[in-house]
Amino acid sequence: MKVIKIGGGCLKDGPAAGKIIKLISKRGEGDVFVLSAFYGVTNILIAGIQKALENEDTIPSVISKLKSLHHTIIKSLIDDGNKRKQLSKDLSKIFQELERYYYGISFTREATPRMKDMIATYGERISAVILSKSLSSMGKQSCCLLPEDAGIITDGKFMDASAIMSKTSKNLTAALDSIITPQKIVFIPGFYGISESGDITTFGRGGSDYSAAVVAASINAEVLEIWKDTQGFMTADPDNIPHCKLIPKLTYEEAAELSYTGAGILHPRTVEPVKKAGISIAIKNTYNPDAKGSLITKNAHTANKIIKSVSYTADIAVLKIYASGIGARFGILSQITENLTSSGINIRSVVTSQTCISLLLSRKDIEMGHQSIKKIRPRPFEKSSIVTDVALVSIVGEGLQNNRGVAAKCFTAVSDANVNIEMISFGTSTAALYFLIHEDKLDTTINVLHDIFFD
Numbered sequence: 001m002k003v004i005k006i007g008g009g010c011l012k013d014g015p016a017a018g019k020i021i022k023l024i025s026k027r028g029e030g031d032v033f034v035l036s037a038f039y040g041v042t043n044i045l046i047a048g049i050q051k052a053l054e055n056e057d058t059i060p061s062v063i064s065k066l067k068s069l070h071h072t073i074i075k076s077l078i079d080d081g082n083k084r085k086q087l088s089k090d091l092s093k094i095f096q097e098l099e100r101y102y103y104g105i106s107f108t109r110e111a112t113p114r115m116k117d118m119i120a121t122y123g124e125r126i127s128a129v130i131l132s133k134s135l136s137s138m139g140k141q142s143c144c145l146l147p148e149d150a151g152i153i154t155d156g157k158f159m160d161a162s163a164i165m166s167k168t169s170k171n172l173t174a175a176l177d178s179i180i181t182p183q184k185i186v187f188i189p190g191f192y193g194i195s196e197s198g199d200i201t202t203f204g205r206g207g208s209d210y211s212a213a214v215v216a217a218s219i220n221a222e223v224l225e226i227w228k229d230t231q232g233f234m235t236a237d238p239d240n241i242p243h244c245k246l247i248p249k250l251t252y253e254e255a256a257e258l259s260y261t262g263a264g265i266l267h268p269r270t271v272e273p274v275k276k277a278g279i280s281i282a283i284k285n286t287y288n289p290d291a292k293g294s295l296i297t298k299n300a301h302t303a304n305k306i307i308k309s310v311s312y313t314a315d316i317a318v319l320k321i322y323a324s325g326i327g328a329r330f331g332i333l334s335q336i337t338e339n340l341t342s343s344g345i346n347i348r349s350v351v352t353s354q355t356c357i358s359l360l361l362s363r364k365d366i367e368m369g370h371q372s373i374k375k376i377r378p379r380p381f382e383k384s385s386i387v388t389d390v391a392l393v394s395i396v397g398e399g400l401q402n403n404r405g406v407a408a409k410c411f412t413a414v415s416d417a418n419v420n421i422e423m424i425s426f427g428t429s430t431a432a433l434y435f436l437i438h439e440d441k442l443d444t445t446i447n448v449l450h451d452i453f454f455d
């Protein structure tokens with residue numbers, strides 16, 4: 001049995017969803033599909049929370065926007081008027097529930113993490129019903145299984161939950177055993193699960209990739225396919241390097257590193273569950289479903305080349321914390337990281353020396369992070385500063401750590417292009433080398449690196 005994830009990018013509108021329905025009906029019998037919301041829906045749901053907090057009069061228009069978006073899609077998916085009516089009736093119950101949650105927020109003037117997560121899941125709840133009913137209307141056997149009914153159990157952390165695999169696996173295996181047949185097409189809404197105390201908890205934005213990986217690992221699927229509107233992992237971002245090439249095979253580590261630096265193909269945590277279970281991930285392009293795409297497995301050395309991709313993120317900033325003898329000072333790092341964690345700030349990476357701790361944060365978090373650490377008492381550092389005009393570049397390839405000359409080749413090329421390297425992180429991952437440069441030099445850097453490693 002396969003587990004197949006369909007992303008919001010493939011569910012942009014009625015015609016796009018129609019194409020997916022055709023593909024599923026041809027290839028998906030006996031498989032389990034984990035879905036994203038239709039394109040843009042989660043954003044509308046989340047924006048609606050803030051609007052409801054400010055003014056309850058905004059609620060009807062948010063609901064009607066969502067209704068009309070979905071009804072347009074339904075119209076192009078289901079021809080039979082009666083079947084369409086029945087589906088609209090089923091959906092109106094779901095919209096009613098959602099509306100009540102918005103009024104709850106507006107009435108209490110409070111959007112708790114519990115409420116926010118509950119509301120955010122409605123896109124997936126709706127897309128799963130629509131796709132399942134569309135296939136039924138074509139005479140296919142299909143059904144929709146909600147994560148709370150299937151028993152996808154989480155650790156209860158709102159907006160950033162992780163699945164508890166042992167329990168989830170037991171529950172899901174039992175739930176699917178009783179419904180799956182060689183003809184059946186099963187849809188599971190992605191993005192969330194339920195905690196042991198019964199709270200709906202999401203896996204974070206973009207988390208339906210992770211959901212699919214959790215489902216695949218839980219039922220020991222033959223493969224996890226990710227259906228996307230792109231070819232797969234590339235040797236660079238096609239926006240920077242139009243002639244970049246597809247990477248046919250990657251290791252789990254390579255895929256995880258590339259997801260981290262913004263290749264945007266997979267949610268960074270997708271690899272975790274499937275790697276443990278030894279299940280491969282195949283990235284499939286829905287515009288060309290017979291193409292090979294990228295395959296992620298344990299062993300993926302394809303050529304004698306080590307480097308598989310040059311990647312980057314501009315969503316990075318550095319929080320520099322100066323203190324003396326950092327390596328000899330007990331607890332200084334934990335004081336700082338605990339402070340940032342309690343302010344809700346994620347640390348993307350850390351590089352330290354004896355006199356300076358450099359924390360890499362998302363740009364949106366940098367100001368708040370800086371203010372936050374200044375409040376630590378007694379202050380464990382001498383001074384602090386931030387750097388925002390940087391970009392993080394990485395070269396990724398399994399084996400770069402223990403092969404002589406890769407780093408030298410990389411840095412020589414960068415230096416020959418007159419780019420100054422501001423910070424390096426090398427050796428902590430077997431599959432990636434990271435460094436910071438001035439953001440103005442990003443294009444030049446990506447180009448020279450792609451040239452020396454791929455042309």
Ligand code: ASP
Nearest residue numbers: 036037042205206207208
């Ligand atoms: N719909 C959710 C989001 O937009 C989850 C996902 O698409 O993966 O974040």
Ligand code: MG
Nearest residue numbers: 007008036206
């Ligand atoms: Mg997504």
